[in-house]
Amino acid sequence: MVDQASYLAQYLPILIFLGIALALSAAFVFLPMGVARLTGAHNPTAEKLSEYECGFPAFEDPRSQFDVRFYLVAILFIIFDLEAAFLFPWAVSLKETGWAGWTTMMVFLGELVIGFIYAWKKGALDWE
Template sequence: MVDLLEYLPILIFLGVAVALSALFVFLPMGVARLTGTHEPTAEKYSEYECGFPAFEDPRSQFDVRFYLVAILFIIFDLEAAFLFPWAVSLDLTGWPGWITMMVFLGELAIGLAYAWKVGALEWE
């Protein structure tokens, strides 16, 4: 049976991470409350990144390019998520692991070239 004290550094790390996360979330909210910047205005309710008004009829149509950009972001974000464990375990996987990752990166490069060619990355 594993001694539970071996997990103490992990618990300390998680505790520090939760404390810092809570600090980064709740400290700006508290400062905003104290300084009076929490009062909503028409400009605060305006659309910022989504490109269409937030408080409208939910059945209104909007451009499909928002979905294309989101899907492309997710694809290349997952690419980065796969690169870190691959880089760490490259000494264990050797050449087969390297070749497999190059095939994966090649497929992503072909997908990026295709998205670029059809204009999915251009914004009007």
């Protein structure tokens, strides 16, 4: 039977790594906030709290609902972005995967084309 103390000792480097990562992330988050308060950089004024991205106050409530087409376009973008991420490693390893890898990728691309045609027919890409 394996000694339980030596078995648990194998996890010690992982715990040390997680502790150091937690300490560094906390330092990177809280240290600048503390330094800003100590040096006086944290001085919220009306000028600092004003709108800065577009230059004028928002017209509507920030919690207003978006049109569902925003989400559809975002989902389609993610799908085709992932497709591009799959194509590069596939192209690099095509010599090793052979015809089975080529056929699998063609099925995958065919499914994506069918999904693209479906989205196009449903009007997900039409913008008004």
